[in-house]
Amino acid sequence: MELPIDRIRLSQxxxxxxxxxxxxxxxxxxxxxxxxxxxxxxxxPSIPSPVPIPADSNVELxxxxxxxxxxxxxxxxxxxxxxxxxxxTDKETLATQFRLHLHRGIGYLxxxxxxxxxxxxxxxxxxxxxxx
Numbered sequence: 001m002e003l004p005i006d007r008i009r010l011s012q013x014x015x016x017x018x019x020x021x022x023x024x025x026x027x028x029x030x031x032x033x034x035x036x037x038x039x040x041x042x043x044x045p046s047i048p049s050p051v052p053i054p055a056d057s058n059v060e061l062x063x064x065x066x067x068x069x070x071x072x073x074x075x076x077x078x079x080x081x082x083x084x085x086x087x088x089t090d091k092e093t094l095a096t097q098f099r100l101h102l103h104r105g106i107g108y109l110x111x112x113x114x115x116x117x118x119x120x121x122x123x124x125x126x127x128x129x130x131x132x
Contacts (some may be wrong), residue, residue, distance in 0.1 A: 003048050003063045004063070004091055004094030004095045004099055005098055005099075007060055007061065007063075008060065010057045010103075011102075012057040014053075014102075014106035015059045018033050018034070018110070024115060024117065025115070025121060027118060030059055035066065036103050036125075037102060037106040038101055039074075039077075039125075040105040040124070041105030042078075042112060043102060043103040047104075048100035053099055072113075075094075076099065078101070082094060083087060109121075112124070
């Protein structure tokens, strides 16, 4: 499967937010927290605002490191979300939407005062999602 992005460099703001999340949750790997953040953003029904995101930190991940064993599933989820939002699924659109979702999700998780430990992330995952 063609990857939408080879590498992503996070913004300094996102790095600072992830550092806070690492401290709170005791999850010490950037890629795990980034997967949580990406999925958190995908669960939000609105399209992320198309804001410029600087790549001004020293934290950089490859797609394969970000996604790990779930990289193909996360790519399919990204493509489906872009399709559902009426956006294209070309490489540039996927890369842009990935960056927007990732950074929005990091902001959501870091800004949630209820996330103080890993159990709170799990509880969030159990309550977030499509309403039936």
